[in-house]
Amino acid sequence: MEGDKLPRVAVAVFVINGENKVLLGRRRSPGGDHSFALPGGKLEFGESFEECGTREAKEETGMDLKGFEVLTVINDVALSGPSPSHYVTVLARAVPSDPDQEPENLEPDKCDGWGWYDWDRLPEPLFRPLEVEVRSGFNPFVTKPSH
Ligand SMILES: CC(C)CCOP(=O)(O)OP(=O)(O)O
Ligand SMILES: [Mg+2]
Ligand SMILES: [Mg+2]
Numbered sequence: 001m002e003g004d005k006l007p008r009v010a011v012a013v014f015v016i017n018g019e020n021k022v023l024l025g026r027r028r029s030p031g032g033d034h035s036f037a038l039p040g041g042k043l044e045f046g047e048s049f050e051e052c053g054t055r056e057a058k059e060e061t062g063m064d065l066k067g068f069e070v071l072t073v074i075n076d077v078a079l080s081g082p083s084p085s086h087y088v089t090v091l092a093r094a095v096p097s098d099p100d101q102e103p104e105n106l107e108p109d110k111c112d113g114w115g116w117y118d119w120d121r122l123p124e125p126l127f128r129p130l131e132v133e134v135r136s137g138f139n140p141f142v143t144k145p146s147h
């Protein structure tokens with residue numbers, strides 16, 4: 001196996017609005033160039049899932065969130081390619097604290113921009129782990145919280 005490398009934990013948030021839309025951004029960073037992904041990122045030491053998800057969403061999109069719920073967890077192993085990665089990713093759902101707030105692209109070096117996309121007409125390509133979940137039939141609008 002990869003020496004003493006350890007998997008990392010990440011939290012990705014389905015920020016949804018009532019009209020069946022979800023917030024997605026086209027990634028520019030390694031490990032997902034130009035594919036559409038959820039706001040989120042690496043769990044920092046000592047953080048709760050909610051602290052991580054809401055912090056990452058704020059850092060990346062400027063959005064303040066409420067109603068954070070953990071939906072599921074995926075084991076995202078990507079060993080092929082130039083930068084092998086292994087993330088245990090918590091998938092969560094939340095809504096904007098202010099329904100009129102629009103996202104800003106606060107990390108233009110890592111993202112081409114954020115937009116609201118209809119769940120039934122998602123953009124392509126989706127970021128690989130998100131694509132796998134969508135193909136499996138996962139739907140953040142109907143999934144019950146995990147606990
Ligand atoms: C690749 C992904 C599942 C985990 C890391 O997410 P990320 O690259 O957005 O991480 P940061 O936002 O913390 O930089
Ligand atoms: Mg981040
Ligand atoms: Mg981060």
Ligand SMILES: [Mg+2]
Binds near residue numbers: 042
């Ligand atoms: Mg991120």
